[in-house]
Amino acid sequence: MVILWSEFDSRLSPLLIKYMEMIKMTKLKLGIPNGSMVDPKRGGLSYLLEKAGIYIDNLGKNKPLEINIPWIEAREARPQEFPALANMGYCDAYFCGDDWAKDWDLAGIESKKILGLDIGKVDIVVAVRTDILGTVIYASEYPNIALNYLKSVDNITQLGIKSTDRVWLSDRKDKAQLFPSIGKTELKAYYKLVDGVIEASQTGETLKNYGLVVEKVLMSSECSLYSKKELDKSKKEKLYNLKNMLEKVK
Structure with a gap:
């Protein structure tokens, strides 16, 4: 065949x-x-x-x-x-x-x-404006790291975070609020939309330029x-x- x-x-x-x-x-x-x-x-x-x-x-x-x-x-x-x-x-x-x-x-x-x-x-740090008495609103590109930190420092067992598309805000009765950021997080503090940031920093120079002071290092990170x-x-x-x-x- x-x-x-x-x-x-x-x-x-x-x-x-x-x-x-x-x-x-x-x-x-x-x-x-x-x-x-x-x-x-x-x-x-x-x-x-x-x-x-x-x-x-x-x-x-x-x-x-x-x-x-x-x-x-x-x-x-x-x-x-x-x-x-x-x-x-x-x-x-x-x-x-x-x-x-x-x-x-x-x-x-x-x-x-x-x-x-x-x-x-980079280091993931908590940084705040120098002109405030108490920090109540944070912005962060790391919603879960930020939430974990806020729960620990304020002894809050329930922050009451609500989600509306990309913006999360907590109830006014809570001690802290979290605003998830998708970039240029320091600007939100510089223009007084928020009181502090939970952000990645290499040298701290950018934070300093926007009037922010590092309060705490949460973790170190590498690729x-x-x-x-x-x-x-x-x-x-x-x-x-x-x-x-x-x-x-x-």
């Missing part, structure tokens, strides 16, 4: 497609942060990756990412979203700050720290490699290959 190539090809194509899908499924889906964390002049993650022989194309170009490591699929997002995105299956491992991992952890979404990279270091709590054996092996590559150059 003679089989024409066109017939052979039509029989093989579904198998090839299935095989390619299996290969893709076994790749480690790696979350690459966009923004300052990959800026060589700021977070330095891209420089570290290149030292490890990992090159990523299309960062910040509104295109799917491409990576030169065949067993990794690179996926882009904001670093503060990665713990939640990993929980939803978007990625298996990712780079983000310890601060964002902690904020999501306090919300009940756990992640596993694989390797601290010694870059992107780290994280993963979901559970990975299958194949992806776990790839994750630890990646860890070894980074460990040699950090």
Whole structure:
């Protein structure tokens, strides 16, 4: 029996497609942060990756990412979203700050720290205006870290936080109010919309420029490699290959 190539090809194509899908499924889906964390002049993650022989194309170009490591699929997002995105299956491992991992952890979404990279270091601090007698309203990009702090210092067991779209306000009867911020948090204190901030700071210079004084350091943070709590054996092996590559150059 003679089989024409066109017939052979039509029989093989579904198998090839299935095989390619299996290969893709076994790749480690790696979350690459966009923004300052990959800026060589700021977070330095891209420089570290290149030292490890990992090159990523299309960062910040509104295109799917491409990576030169065949067993990794690179996926882009904001670093503060990665713990939640990993929980939803978007990625298996990712780079983000310890601060964002902690904020999501306090919300009940756990992640596993694989390797601290010694870059992107900041402190999460409580800073207040110098012209107030008592702090009652805080702004923060870290709603869960901030809420956890406010509960501890004011001995409040129930802050009564309410959510209206992106703005959260507590009842007036409470001792403190929290305004979740999505950027330029110091400005909200400078223009007296809030009395203090719970914010990331590298040197403290920006806070000082806006008339804020650091009251307390809540935690230190660095850019780290994280993963979901559970990975299958194949992806776990790839994750630890990646860890070894980074460990040699950090």
